[in-house]
Amino acid sequence: MIRRLKRVLAADDPRPFRECRDCGTNVETTAVGCPVCGSGEIATYEV
Numbered sequence: 001m002i003r004r005l006k007r008v009l010a011a012d013d014p015r016p017f018r019e020c021r022d023c024g025t026n027v028e029t030t031a032v033g034c035p036v037c038g039s040g041e042i043a044t045y046e047v
């Protein structure tokens with residue numbers, strides 16, 4: 001858990017946050033569509 005927290009805090013790169021519009025799953029920025037439901041509707045948020 002501590003390791004995970006450190007990784008989150010260290011993630012200071014400017015890549016935008018992406019989320020599936022259909023199921024709300026966090027999607028990797030390199031992914032074309034949602035890995036969970038297969039939807040291509042991916043919302044992008046600037047953090």
Ligand SMILES: [Zn+2]
Nearest residue numbers: 020023034037
């Ligand atoms: Zn989805």
